[in-house]
Amino acid sequence: MDSTFTTHLTSAIIAAKAAKLEERRERHRRNAKEHYWRTLQTEPRKAMLLNARRAARRFNVPINITVEDIVIPARCPAFDIPLERSNGVAGEASPSVLRLEPQLGYVKGNVIVVSAKAARDPLARTLLFKALKADPKVVA
Template structure:
């Protein structure tokens, strides 16, 4: 915004709504949306208001009320936030810790669910690709794959999401090797069980 020099015949002066002083039009910023074509506050008052908004409190309040639990607590129970008027956060330390722990648990659960979902998609896609390569019939879909918590062969837990293939990673195995991945002809086992039964035989 730039100061406006009024054209001949237009408004030559106006009163600031903050300091209530009658000033020439050059002391106001231009605002074409108003009737006079000027801001309601003069340039000096607008700069003062901006400075007050940017002012950082040098001291914190002795006590404050938590917006979550509603308790009045001393300032030592809050984190410092210099951007707020009292220099303290709106949540106490205990409520803030509970909030972020719950948020972290939600994120971890979301990631865990999507890791398993992505694993099923990749396993189904890989199985269909292998059946096409060898000319076998295949009707496997990601939603039909159920990854057990433990391997049915070794009895050990199955995990996923480490980014590399490990002994406990899930893998699809055909029960009848003469057929493709059709309904009822596959099961999910760990890579340890696959390698123990013969990697070449199972992966073809």
């Protein structure tokens, strides 16, 4: 056999394996997205837990909460607006898991569900945290 032919054959095999691997990765990404959207529609607390896990990895903080620890109230404790899920991008009234003490992470007793608007607003978070420290039953 010619060494050039062997080199080309080896390159072709490597390229084919790489293409197959990339196709498998893309299929996995597509299936993961579909699974997430189905979960969001049927089990919003589970989807919120998946988002919290992703955020915990991103911010390198601990996480030990379960689906049972995520309690979605009827109204936002900070703005007193009704919480409702939206499709696609989170709206102002979408429920969001918030860490009371950010450095502690997503641990039991350190998370609360508020509206996405309250989660993004630093002043609302600060006032909510002060109210919770003064009287933890504010959220109940």
